[in-house]
Amino acid sequence: MMRILHSLPRTHKLLLLPIATMVTVLGTERIVTTYQDVQRESQPLDTVLIPLDTNARPGLPSLEEARTPVSDAIAIASRALDATREHVPLSELTASEVVDVDFIGQARADDKAPPLTLAHPAPSVAASSPQPSDTVAPRLDEGVRHIAVVVGTLASGMLDHDAGLVADATSYSDVSEDELELFDDGPIILEEEIAASEPFVPQWETYTVKPGDTFAVMAQEHLGMGYREVMALLETLPEPRLLTHWRVGSHFEYQLDEQGEVLALRMMQNVRDGYLVERADDGFEVATIERAGEATQRLYAGTVNGSFARSAQATGLTTREVSELSRVLEKKLDFRRDTRRGDRFQVLVESDIIDGKSLSPRVLAVRYEGERMNLTVVRHDEDNRFYTPQGESLDPAFDRFPFDGHYRLSSHFNPKRLHPVTGRISPHKGTDFAMPIGTAVDAPANGRVEKVGHHPAAGRYIVIRHDNGYKTRYLHLSKPLVKRGDRVAMGDKIALSGNTGRSTGPHLHYEVLVNNRQVNAMKVELPESQSLKGDALLAFQQAAEPMLAALDSGTTGTVVASTGQPPSEEDSDG
Incomplete structure (x- = not known):
């Protein structure tokens, strides 16, 4: 029967729809074939099974019999559609017959026509073309026409998958212009949007020095730096040799931004100390690194x-x-x-x-x-x-020597020293220690800086008054490291030795004064050590x-x- 219906012309299918609906509503037959939408040829046909009464028998009802209200017809058709899409509990199924229905070649539909009966099954009969007739086609009953319009409307898609009416379908969501603009470039793919919204996080990378590498070339090729930036970085770095005197196999770390330009450099002098260089608006900023062990x-x-x-x-x-x-x-x-x-x-x-x-x-x-x-x-x-x-x-409370290490005593304290040229007595009221220029000079005891100056003969000098009343002087310095009024403690670096003033060579002239009188620093009795x-x-x-x-x-x-x-x-x- 399905092959027969499918082979009928479109107009004949519409004419047969009222008859199929009548069979469904009256309950005399159990098979009704419904087309979801005759306009949509790509969708498959749905076959609906309708249970028959226990006293049902084969036959086609008369068009004159009483009609079920249209509302009941819609409800039954909706239930039939649901049965093809959703699970129907076994308890709701009733016993039914399976009947093959064949149609006669020609039928009349007027008020005086006798009830139609089914012919013997003839599956091989083709009904693809109507029989010619010399008489005018009779007018269909108005009730049948009305039901055909209803069923045709249902078949054309009036019911959705949930058997609900869609003729009055609408939307209650207000979509703003801003939301519409989100879809200007096409549909939104969630995974891509999440990936695009993640902030850029620079990662530390390591560069290992290879034979023939120079920082200037490496910085331009790997760090996105220009030559001027390279020169500015080297001038800012306290130890530029870390970048200009490379050793093969040494390494440093760097970070790049999204454009591939350097954000930061991290260089270590040793396992503990190093420098962190970060890009700033006006150049580079340098901070020291000290790892805790x-x-x-x-x-x-x-x-x-x-x-x-x-x-x-x-x-x-x-x-x-x-x-x-x-x-x-x-x-x-x-x-x-x-x-x-x-x-x-x-x-x-x-x-x-x-x-x-x-x-x-x-x-x-x-x-x-x-x-x-x-x-x-x-x-x-x-x-x-x-x-x-x-x-x-x-x-001791007062150290004998104002420096660390051992240096040769080049000239002793000697108040009766003779001048090598004039032969006259030229007292030497201090102790000289031969030492290289730039050697650190330490405070021998706690005290306060009394003078820092320069003299044509003494060169650069410092005078410190100590807490025990003693005073010390340091002559021929290359560079003082304290200023007048500073408080110093035993062992603090106060100056660098030199060869300024009237001097025959690099050395430190050291004096100890007791009651403002120079004494022999190597022999004077110094204060006893202090105790807790x-x-x-x-x-x-x-x-x-x-x-x-x-x-x-x-x-x-x-x-x-x-x-x-x-x-x-x-x-x-x-």
Whole structure:
């Protein structure tokens, strides 16, 4: 039957729709074929099954029988459409017959026509062309015409998929002009919009220096910099050699903006110190980088056999650590006269570990057990000086030498010195130390700067009045580092040595004045060392307890180094 309906002309299909609807409404047949939209040929046909009554029999009802109201017809048609699109519970299905329906070649539809009956099934009968007739086509009943209009309207798409009327379809959403503009460039794809709305985040990249690289060329090719920008950056950087004197394999980090131009550079001098360069509106800004390391304590133990310095190095101490240890002990210990073979010592050292490297070593505590001297000292965090466990300072209140290291005494204090040319007495009221120009000069004790000036004979000079009433003078300087009125503490750098004024060579002329009279700085009795008292002593002793415990136990919880094989006799220098 479906093949027959599908093969009929369009006009015949419309004529058959009222008959199919009549069969559905009256309940005498169970098969009704509905076309969703005869205008839309691309959509498939929907077949609707309608249950029959128990007393139903084959046959075509008369057009004169009573008609169901149009509203009922629409409801039944809607239910039939739903049955083709949605799940129908099994409990709502009723027993029905399956009947093949064939149509006669010609039918009359007037008031006096007898009821139509179905012919015997003849599936092979073709009904694609109407039979010719000499009579005028009869006029359809008005009721049938009305139902045909209703069903035709339903078939043309009046019902949507939910069987709801769409003839009065509308929209209640107000769309503004701004929202419409969002779709001017086409539909919005959510993933692309999210990706486009994410802010640009510059990433750090690393550049490794290759043979033949120069920063000027690299900056233009990889950092988007012009030649003038490169020159301006080098002038701004405190250490331009980091970029102008490259080593193959060294590296630095950089950030680029969306246009591929440099935003920042990060260069390290070593594992701890470096520089961060950032682009600014008027050029570049430079900030220093200082990485913090993990403080680690190490305990070294050794025995003197030969020189103290070589015995200390045999324990694993670095050259820098041995140098600091020697400066600490030499304030109380004469290494040539007081050390003896077999003397034992322990050194507690703290350093910062960064990327597996030890940096900024600091001697925390020292214990020396010798034939001629026993000494234990601990560093005090408050002033960075060393004290005994009883709070006695290892540093004198007034240092004998105003510098670190050892320099040759080129001219002694001599009030009866003769002038080499005139032969007359020309007193030398200070002590001269031959040293290279630019050597740091330190304050020997706490005090206040009294004068900073320049004299034709003395050159650049400084005068400091100390808290104990003593006064010191420093002549022939290349550069003062303090100004009049500044407060200085023992060990502060106050100047750089030079060769200014009447001088025969680079040196430091150093004077000590007691009651405004020059005295021999190498022999004058200096103030005794100061000691901690009261709360300061208690605080120091509490802080020193764990360091003294490490010396007593021989362990620190980290690394312990010791040596039992001292250097050979031929390495001994005392």
